[in-house]
Amino acid sequence: MxxxxxxxxxxxxxxxxxxxxxxxxxxxxxxxxxxxxxxxHADSVVAVVAMVFAAAVFTGVLSGTGMIEQMARYLLIALPESRLPFFSIIVAVLSVPFTFCMSNDVFYFGAMPLLAEAGVQHGIGAMEIARASLLDQPIHMLSPLVPAMYVLIGLPKVDLGDHHRLAIKRALLVCTAVNR
Structure with missing residues (x-):
């Protein structure tokens, strides 16, 4: 096989x-x-399949309408010049809520090219921006948009809210420790 x-x-x-x-x-x-x-296993399978379809629709709307590109452009417009030397840190911090609320595809294929291009224009390498954007993965794996999350909380019958209350604090500590 x-x-x-x-x-x-x-x-x-x-x-x-x-x-x-x-x-x-x-x-x-x-x-x-x-x-x-x-x-x-039917309960967790149905929940995961429904979530995958919902995430696909959400991803399609965000990327198909150009919303994510506009969000990245507005971020770049709103960012003061004095903050540009810290752009990779800003990307690392912003990737936490962005990838929690949207799929990896939307963030990494929609927003990251714009953010990397902006970083290059201001003297920060695209690779540094890419590395900074990956520091959020402990939080992203807790996102309701990750199908595996529903399987993992479904088997022991853990409530998603209870899991988030316990795990997000620890995941943020890991993101912060890695970010230093």
Missing amino acids: LTALIVGVLPVAVWFMIGCALALIVNCPRLGQQRDRIAS
């Missing part, structure tokens, strides 16, 4: 379905057992 994935014989989604079917047949040979296994 791994070799076929690497070679690219079929699309990943097809291999995933084949792998799931084989795993069910091998691990749960009776139809009743298979039905129980699928039903036990």
Whole structure:
């Protein structure tokens, strides 16, 4: 299965379905057992699929309408000249709420090219801006737009709000420590 994935014989989604079917047949040979296994994970699967569709619509609206590019332009217009030497730090700080509230695709393919270009125009390398934008990943992984979050909180039946109250503080400390 791994070799076929690497070679690219079929699309990943097809291999995933084949792998799931084989795993069910091998691990749960009776139809009743298979039905129980699928039903036990149905809640988290439905939530993840619904969230993926909602995130895709949100991403499409943000990128398709040009909103994210305009947000980046307004940020650059509003930024005083005296703050430009600290632009990479500003990008690192702003990437925390931006990637929490929007998908990685929208932020990294929509806003980052504009921010990197602005950094280069003011003497800050694009690579430095790119590194600064990655420091938010502990917070991004807690975003409601990350499908894995719903699987991870669904299995132990943890409330998303409770998880955020506990984990966001710690993730912010990690972002701050890495940012130094």
